[in-house]
Amino acid sequence: MRGRSIAIWAAFALAGCAHSSVVLLPDEDGGHGQIGIRPAGGQGGETVMADANSRATLGGSQPSVRPLGANGLKPNEAAVLASLPPPPRSFTLYFLEGTTQLTAESAGALEQIRAEVARRPGAEVQVTGHTDTVGSNADNDVLSRRRAEEIVNWLATKGFDRKMMSAVGRGERELKQPTADSVASAVNRRVEVLVR
């Protein structure tokens, strides 16, 4: 009984006022992607939203796509957009040859990372270590992990929970600057720190 009255109410609401919709927005860096829409029930082909700031109304056999227009976003849409988490931020730190010791310049950048982690509620930190091609693959796997671990350890001393941090080493598999084997490269001796 209750189920039926809800169903009738829902059908009335759907027919009466608002429609489901998709709004395609510009990316944060200014470009934009596209969105394909397929009607429910697997009937009919895909409609493509190709322009930023357009709205597709869903529900019919074919979605209708229009520019967002002067009215822009609805208040509830603007509010949900404003509550998106900030984009992840990444940092690169460099090391002295064959060591887990940061270059002087990179040591100075640690504070920026600490501040970034501190200002994000529920922050996660992913540290990925790399080496240049001097030394064996096996040694470089260990060295790259130790470089990553060094940064996690430092953040742990600043009071951040290890549970929100991870350290992995990629050895010499992902060179920033491609080189032959056994080539020292300051650019390749690095960790990448992703703060999310």
Place this chain on the structure above:
Amino acid sequence: MTRTWLFCLSLAALISTPAFGEIGRIKSSSGVANIERGTEKLPAATGQELQPGDWLETGKDGRISLTFVDNTRFAVGPDSRIALTKFEYSPTTQKGSFVAKVERGTIAVVTGRITKTRCDPMPAEAHSCGMEIETPDGDVDPHGTRFIITVRK
């Protein structure tokens, strides 16, 4: 030698985090905001880990914002019910597959690494761009972008 072993053990512990199955985390929430996991109902507290199959549920004044391990970002508006139906991602290859379902409510999405920017030629079948969002009124297939879905019931 012992030191080396200890070092390797601690390293293994480090590498094994985050815990298996974690696909993302709650960054903030307000009002009535819960995660439904099977028969459990967990508050959507900051830092709470998410797993495939979780439902995000908000009340009239509820909001949840969250990020996924591939850098996808969600903001969920009031009176919403959203399933994280499927989430598979390899950090090494940076490839995966993500299926969510918006049963009702409003969601803003910025796509992450799972969703490819260029799917050329346009995909003829589902999941070819990596992410799909199902709604009662049709399925949404983003090709690397920022967008808002509202489902009225």
